[in-house]
């Protein structure tokens with residue numbers, strides 16, 4: 001695997017390293033680059049979130065390309081979320097076996113029949129990309145790095161605060177190490193403002209002066225700083241807009257619809273609903289939470305995401321979009337279609353009753369190391385990697401298999417760095433790392449038109465080269481930010 005190099009000479013001597021890490025950890029805690037501890041949970045304290053001490057090198061050209069692509073992806077996802085026939089067809093087999101997707105889909109179908117439901121929706125998306133180090137084409141003599149999409153998130157796209165704050169931690173570290181001149185190579189990151197302004201834009205479209213924005217949250221929130229900074233931003237920049245946080249269980253107990261389907265939580269009118277929960281079965285412990293989701297969907301509040309957007313973000317839809325010729329259904333411009341097609345890696349259906357599914361099964365059993373097997377789930381920890389795949393497939397019925405998709409594994413270039421984690425080794429070893437870039441976008445519209453489409457910043461997560469997944473809250477990934485170089 002090619003090595004990207006580092007932004008300053010490594011290794012850093014032990015004394016300097018220990019000193020700067022101690023400062024950086026305190027900087028992180030005191031600026032909200034933090035989370036609640038899973039191992040030692042208390043509502044009253046946070047720990048710094050794992051971070052990479054210095055930013056990771058990225059070719060400027062590739063970074064800018066990913067940024068330019070976002071408004072096109074926004075457009076694509078908007079039209080996918082509003083294409084009922086496509087969602088029905090694509091998810092038909094999935095909903096037969098996957099109860100969670102079926103529950104979402106049932107709400108979707110019920111709402112379609114409802115003329116009074118809100119037609120506008122707010123998408124706050126995050127497109128996750130990895131550089132693939134083995135791209136080839138006719139223009140290049142040797143393999144080169146190009147972006148490949150890992151997935152696109154349409155619900156609870158987190159790190160709008162932790163993304164930008166990672167840049168600030170690393171800028172602080174660079175300056176402490178006497179490299180302040182290098183800070184200019186860390187691109188500015190307006191993710192928090194961009195995402196929050198998307199919500200405010202939706203609030204303005206509703207124009208209900210005393211209405212609040214409802215954040216739908218989990219009973220216990222580990223990633224509390226990220227969520228609260230969204231709330232604090234809105235309240236600081238737009239003091240007339242109140243934010244309230246409720247779980248689906250509380251919404252079931254406290255929410256109701258007014259005569260014109262306006263959503264109320266106790267006495268507070270809600271004009272915009274932002275889901276930071278609701279993307280996994282555990283968030284719906286009983287029918288009550290599903291009833292709450294339905295109530296929200298039926299209301300005239302603008303949802304982020306609407307059920308259509310939520311379904312558009314499923315892995316099955318991602319796989320269907322990668323089929324040849326499908327993008328034409330949603331985009332007319334060939335340049336846009338080509339730009340998106342270029343970031344798709346091999347994605348295959350596992351339907352047992354199609355030739356494609358049978359071929360995919362043969363391919364993965366022949367060379368499992370090249371693939372990742374994914375169910376219809378979000379939030380990390382659900383995929384199956386490489387040599388674990390054959391066993392998992394063997395234990396599944398043919399019907400169950402159709403709820404999964406097969407994806408080619410991306411092999412990103414490696415960079416070296418220091419990963420700083422709570423209770424980690426001191427000094428930390430210099431380790432091999434790989435990164436995943438998330439680009440945020442905001443989009444508002446209905447089935448006829450898009451009225452708002454913006455790129456809004458980025459986040460970078462970096463993990464040990466050897467680990468499969470890089471969830472920061474899960475403990476295997478760390479906050480990071482790109483350091484751009486011209487190649």
Ligand SMILES: Nc1ncnc2c1ncn2[C@@H]1O[C@H](COP(=O)(O)OP(=O)(O)O)[C@@H](O)[C@H]1O
Pocket residue numbers: 128150151372374377378379380381382383407408409410411436468469470471
């Ligand atoms: N095709 C792939 N190649 C390499 N790593 C992958 C691939 N797909 C997923 N991963 C890794 O697994 C993680 C979780 O996968 P993802 O599809 O994003 O699911 P989730 O919805 O759980 O976040 C990613 O963040 C990435 O680190």
Ligand SMILES: [Mg+2]
Pocket residue numbers: 128151379380
């Ligand atoms: Mg993901």
